[in-house]
Amino acid sequence: MGSAPSSLIELEEQLSRPTPRVTEVLASLRGDLLLLGVGGKMGLSLARMARRALDAAGSPARVIGVSRFSQGQRAVFEEVGVETVVADLLEPRQVANLPEAGAVIVMAGRKFGSTGDLPLTWAMNAWLPATICQRFPARPCVVFSTGNVYGLCPRASGGSTEQDEPRPVGEYAQSCLARERIYQYFSPRLEIPLAIVRLNYACDLRYGVLVDLAQRVWRGEPVPLEMGWFNTIWQREANERTLLCLGRLTIPPQIVNVTGSETVSVRWACDEFARRWNRTVRYLGHEQETALLSSSARADAWWGPPEVSAPILLDWVACWREAGGVELGKPTHFESRTGDF
Numbered sequence: 001m002g003s004a005p006s007s008l009i010e011l012e013e014q015l016s017r018p019t020p021r022v023t024e025v026l027a028s029l030r031g032d033l034l035l036l037g038v039g040g041k042m043g044l045s046l047a048r049m050a051r052r053a054l055d056a057a058g059s060p061a062r063v064i065g066v067s068r069f070s071q072g073q074r075a076v077f078e079e080v081g082v083e084t085v086v087a088d089l090l091e092p093r094q095v096a097n098l099p100e101a102g103a104v105i106v107m108a109g110r111k112f113g114s115t116g117d118l119p120l121t122w123a124m125n126a127w128l129p130a131t132i133c134q135r136f137p138a139r140p141c142v143v144f145s146t147g148n149v150y151g152l153c154p155r156a157s158g159g160s161t162e163q164d165e166p167r168p169v170g171e172y173a174q175s176c177l178a179r180e181r182i183y184q185y186f187s188p189r190l191e192i193p194l195a196i197v198r199l200n201y202a203c204d205l206r207y208g209v210l211v212d213l214a215q216r217v218w219r220g221e222p223v224p225l226e227m228g229w230f231n232t233i234w235q236r237e238a239n240e241r242t243l244l245c246l247g248r249l250t251i252p253p254q255i256v257n258v259t260g261s262e263t264v265s266v267r268w269a270c271d272e273f274a275r276r277w278n279r280t281v282r283y284l285g286h287e288q289e290t291a292l293l294s295s296s297a298r299a300d301a302w303w304g305p306p307e308v309s310a311p312i313l314l315d316w317v318a319c320w321r322e323a324g325g326v327e328l329g330k331p332t333h334f335e336s337r338t339g340d341f
Contacts, residue, residue, distance in 0.1 A: 004320075016049040016052060016185065018049050018240070021303075022053045024057075025243060025244055026243065027059060030102045033050055033054075033102065034136075035063065036098075037089065039065075041328065046239045046241055050063045051080060062083055063085045064081065064085060064129070066086075085099065093129050104136050104139050104142075106143045110172075122178070125179045129183050133187075133190055139191035139257070140193045142195050143180075144197050145177075145180050145199070145255075146173070147231075147293075149177045150166055150167060159263065161294075184196075187252050193250060194253035194254075195249050196254070197241075198257045198294060199257075200294055203233070205320040207332070209232050218273070222284045224283075226286070226337055227286070229263050230292070231294055233296075241299055248302065258296075260297075260306045261296045269314055276318055277318075
């Protein structure tokens with residue numbers, strides 16, 4: 001499990017540290033690993049974990065990250081041994097020119113700002129998957145999705161399971177369900193072994209639901225309670241589970257929730273931060289009986305429950321903020337009950 005990271009170097013090292021079982025799965029990889037849309041919050045640590053696991057396995061496979069990349073971002077990936085390709089994945093010719101790969105992880109998608117440009121959201125989340133499938137037929141593939149496709153469920157239910165019928169709220173979630181359906185359509189037709197990862201919510205101390213709540217308590221800002229519960233998972237373990245999905249690919253695709261095992265109370269988390277910092281929390285509204293919650297039972301049965309529990313992760317987030325650790329300033333907007341992001 002490790003101890004709380006106390007510096008950016010320690011944080012990035014821990015987030016990308018592979019476990020022996022990740023190394024074992026990647027050792028069987030035939031060909032290079034291609035990560036599409038790697039420029040987002042989770043991309044660097046996931047790509048670096050894959051690179052470290054392949055190195056530990058003595059594999060010659062390359063890890064190649066594809067993104068439009070912000071200024072200076074490519075150099076950070078190259079420094080840790082991840083090769084980079086600059087491409088706009090919405091340009092079919094650029095997708096056609098991507099390098100060959102033994103396996104593909106698709107991180108490309110659009111959430112934040114979705115409401116402001118819904119056509120772009122649908123293009124990224126629902127049209128792009130067809131282009132990717134047609135470019136990489138028969139290639140093992142792991143695809144990121146989101147627990148938002150489930151919609152809200154009763155807190156007492158323990159969270160939505162992979163067998164539950166999706167009930168997406170808002171166009172963002174609807175477009176994500178469309179993304180899944182496209183992959184489900186092409187997987188048997190193009191013989192693509194595939195896994196769909198429904199993630200919510202990863203936390204790496206610089207962002208995440210706990211970081212959002214810590215910021216509000218620290219600054220004395222009111223905390224809305226209508227979305228009164230959530231799931232969260234240490235990003236290192238989200239990275240691990242994503243890469244382990246390369247050993248769980250099926251035709252048609254298998255779906256797996258990647259999240260924490262606990263249903264975490266917003267009020268409990270804020271009260272813990274307030275007690276630690278001797279602050280008073282001002283709450284807005286009251287907890288509703290439903291929330292966006294996912295059950296991790298399938299993933300836990302495959303790989304065991306996450307090692308980093310919610311109380312431990314909360315303590316790490318608090319320590320990080322107390323030490324003045326850098327934050328990304330990218331809120332999750334987990335409190336939205338209307339599907340607007």
